[in-house]
Amino acid sequence: MKVHFEVNGRAVEVAVEPRLTLADCLRHHLRLTGTHVGCEHGVCGACTVLVDGKAVRSCLILAVQAEGSKVVTVEGLSKDEGLTPLQASFRKHHALQCGFCTPGMITTAHALLSEEPDCDADRVREVLSGNLCRCTGYVSIVEAVLDARAAYKGGTS
């Protein structure tokens, strides 16, 4: 069936089988391979994208359910030149090693900081508990997110 939605500000029309997840649609049909697929059943958080501004797991949404939505992937949270403040903070704090979980961490952290730019370390840990990282031990990721809060205050970024 045909499905229409917006990805990173661009209107798309894709012909998909109903069983195709939004994650696979983004990767295979739209070639947006920044969204990573880890567990395929809603446990690891690597496939997190924003749908109508809310962080969701794109492996637990069918592409057909995205009809009419605004989807933002990790590609939509970057810019052509240089790093965003959140990316720069991840780099500064060594918040990634292998990088597989990073797209999910960035999208989740972006949603959290957009909603709650004053969140504390406990809140960051609670929200990131839905994203598995097998390299860093999380400490550096939490520090990176906390350090990026300033960039989200006043509705910027």
Next chain:
Amino acid sequence: MKMPPFDYACPATLSEAVALLAAHDGDAKVLAGGQSLVPILAFRLAAPKLLVDLRKLTDLRTIKITPDGVALGAMVRWCDIESDARLRTAHPLLVAAIAHVAHYQIRNRGTVGGSIAHADPAAEMPGIAMTCEAEIVAMGKAGTRTIKAADFFQGALTTALRADEIIVEIRLPAWPAERRWGFQEFARRRGDFALAAAAVFYDPDASGKATNAHVGVIGVADRPLRLPSVEAVLNGAAIDAGTIAKAEAATTAAVDPDSDIHASGAYRKALAGTMVERALKMAAEQAR
């Protein structure tokens, strides 16, 4: 893995959705938030012919608060409960329990109706429905009926819902302002399914003794349980250290959980007692 193939429908009305379910006679499944159904499909534990998506039924996403209580539309999401400030006084136990449901991204999609229909024995919402004597309103081809929570949950992932029925609303009875309550859950990681959790409430009389005690536990049986033997310990008693110790002992005597890969039965049994103990302490501390 990749899901088995199925057809997809996204009806604009509830009656169309019911007609689709009725026409498929058990071979169609309702898709609400998809946060339990999609993993089941990904594991290929189910292979329905048709998914009926309820996302266009926006009427089902309302939270009504009246003198009779709180009515949650079936498509109300966990994040809707978190962000509705009225519920913090209209049903504080619900709000406290929902804080333990899954992780951030799942709370943005998962629905109360989906959780009730899925009926995981360790899930919070079925536990709250049991503890609070909720009524579950379901619509099918024969019309609308109201099912008591105690009759609704029939086993692990098994409910009284018929193949052509859709949950439309969950009704929680009114919550008096002076009610004391507690909720405690233990999971290996916040957001994971409970190894055990307890919800308690009671209405103190003029002398502070408990009346109308309700005690519910999850994660220790094939369905959420209410524990009448523990409620009997509490009713007419002051909720002090002695009563709480008796309630803890009555809880461990009342439950007989199986062992599984997450915990032994003996561990869960002890944990259920500890959760009831801590929930009662939480309730008693509100009285001061």
